[in-house]
Amino acid sequence: MPVSDHAAPAASAVRRGRPGYDQRQILEVAVQVFIDHGYDATSVASLADRLGLSKSALYHHYPSKESLLEVALEEALGSLEGVLVGPEARRGAASERLGVVLRGAIDVLVDKLPYVTLLLRVRGNSDVERRALERRRAFDHEITALVRAAQAEGTVRADIDASVATRLLFGMVNSVVEWYRPDGPESGSELADQVLKLAMDGLRVR
Amino acid sequence: MPVSDHAAPAASAVRRGRPGYDQRQILEVAVQVFIDHGYDATSVASLADRLGLSKSALYHHYPSKESLLEVALEEALGSLEGVLVGPEARRGAASERLGVVLRGAIDVLVDKLPYVTLLLRVRGNSDVERRALERRRAFDHEITALVRAAQAEGTVRADIDASVATRLLFGMVNSVVEWYRPDGPESGSELADQVLKLAMDGLRVR
């Protein structure tokens, strides 16, 4: 049974000839199908059809439909959690750390768009999903603490509850998965600029 | 076959004795179960169990699982569309109309929380879902036009694309369904205040 969870070993993105798919390619297709039709509404048969494989061939690569989900969610959560442990996110004024973390989250969202999209649609229907939700909650709590610290510093307005502000902030950030496409007009960093502008300074003309 | 789509006739919220459920009560339970487990992951059997009914009894009230979804989505979409046709939303400066519409949308979201929650999770898996998505898109386009008009007026900043701003704005607003609970600390109108403050003036201290 395959399903190793390490990152791809450096720069070997090219396929070694051969007939079939490798785990990563299958995962990418599966995640896209999960996004298009919903995880629950996607049957293993339709997944196999989309890959041009039989169900059995697919089961050779992943032991279950849910294992595909699990690996995909790990990809998103691992990257998001990585934003919090970077050096820039751990030193300096709270408002600056908040900016770094927000921009980092948007970068991850853009970089791992399908994986994060899938993560954001998880509702806790199974143990795998509930574990993912738990990690999301932990992530949110760290951001809330950062917002609270920035309020104490006096750099972030204190007339909105830190927890509400964080949820609204990430509601805005996360909604990007609903419409942003990397091949569209704006780059990921331009997008991050616009989101940060709106989040920090609001819609109104000053 | 029942499934009438008119609103409840005035003030008859009380049940007429009798054994079972009426359409509205069944709908409310169904929508909550759809939200908890996802529409696709909810079986008619589990729905019937939750209601304490047999599947057949449930099919007496609604002709299909999807008809429940359809009625629920109509409830959300009709209310949202109603925000755009109110008198306050149709006269005055664009920035004021935008404020009225935003607040109206938040009010609907709070008032019809489960129905709007369900609407926001629809991904276009069937004709019913695709029709709902189409109506959501039309709603969004009207808001975008309003943002554009406010930019032309000079009351809304023009350095963010109107379409991007609208999407981010409603990303923030819509994310409220993920955490707001009417029985919690803040009322719907307090919530609307906080959302509008953050959306209009941003997170940063002035």
Place this chain on the structure above:
DNA sequence: GTCTATAAAGAGATAGAC
């Protein structure tokens, strides 16, 4: 690494009695 065939369970929906 891929296939066909199949098992076993669950899905949405219906029939017909009470």
Place this chain on the structure above:
DNA sequence: GTCTATCTCTTTATAGAC
């Protein structure tokens, strides 16, 4: 208005050949 029993199709997953 509710029930039990059942139909038919689809589901996830496995067996075993190539």
